[in-house]
Amino acid sequence: MPTEDGEVQSVWLLVEIDHWNNEKERLVLITDKSLLICKYDFINLQCQQVIRVSLNAVDTVSIGEFLFPPKSLNRREGYGIRVQWDKRSRPSFMNRWNPWSTDMPYATFTEHPMANVDEKIASLCQLDNFKTQLIQAVKKAHKECPLLGRANGVLVLEQPLLIETYLGLMSFINNEAKLGYSITRGRIGF
Numbered sequence: 001m002p003t004e005d006g007e008v009q010s011v012w013l014l015v016e017i018d019h020w021n022n023e024k025e026r027l028v029l030i031t032d033k034s035l036l037i038c039k040y041d042f043i044n045l046q047c048q049q050v051i052r053v054s055l056n057a058v059d060t061v062s063i064g065e066f067l068f069p070p071k072s073l074n075r076r077e078g079y080g081i082r083v084q085w086d087k088r089s090r091p092s093f094m095n096r097w098n099p100w101s102t103d104m105p106y107a108t109f110t111e112h113p114m115a116n117v118d119e120k121i122a123s124l125c126q127l128d129n130f131k132t133q134l135i136q137a138v139k140k141a142h143k144e145c146p147l148l149g150r151a152n153g154v155l156v157l158e159q160p161l162l163i164e165t166y167l168g169l170m171s172f173i174n175n176e177a178k179l180g181y182s183i184t185r186g187r188i189g190f
Contacts, residue, residue: 005052006032010133013124014109015180017066019091020099021074021163021171024180025112028130030055030137033145035083037107042182051107053085055141060084060155063131067160074168080110081131082161087150099170108161 012028016037027047029036035058039049061083066076084106095101115125123129138154146152165171174180 005034005036009137010130011124012130013112013114013121014127014130015112017076017080017108017110017163018099019096019101019104019164021076021165021168022099022174022180023171023178025182026109028109030133032137033141035134035137040182051102053083053107055138056145056147056152057085058083058138058141058154059087060157061131061135061138062157062159062161064158064160067162069162069164069166072166072168074163074165074171076163078110079127080108080161081127081134082106082108083134096164108163 009030009032012030014026014028016024016026018024024039025042027038027040029038033055035053035055037051037053038047040047061081063079063081065079068074068076086105090096091101091104095103109127109130111127112125115122115127135154135156142152142154
């Protein structure tokens with residue numbers, strides 16, 4: 001791990017919910033200075049993608065139930081955590097309507113399905129513990145390495161998390177087939 005991130009403080013197995021309501025299994029690491037969101041292939045044991053977010057760039061952490069527009073056919077039970085950074089309130093129009101866009105100023109997480117199935121890894125999947133450690137790490141990063149020219153600190157909100165999808169056919173197929181999870185599918189694993 002690069003020295004710019006510091007020591008690993010905790011590791012989490014969570015589900016990221018993208019802006020089109022697609023579930024994606026993620027390994028999330030909280031380090032001294034960064035939040036690392038990793039797409040990890042548990043079949044081939046390799047990291048395929050890492051999104052690095054500086055903890056002192058995190059400005060808002062929202063906790064709440066999922067909310068969809070009134071005319072949306074999509075629904076999702078439960079609650080999640082949205083981590084926002086770089087003081088951008090909304091992604092651009094092109095990013096919002098592009099289902100493959102990864103240039104979003106936030107990440108939304110919920111508990112991994114294994115949280116209630118396997119006692120051995122349940123502690124890695126607990127959303128409440130992740131929230132507590134994330135907020136502590138962000139506050140510490142803002143105190144130790146403030147960004148110049150910006151108000152430093154993190155805003156913690158309890159509010160519904162809007163997922164702005166309407167039809168949701170693609171996410172329905174993706175989520176029902178568990179395509180965002182690293183599991184074996186016959187002789188093929190992805």
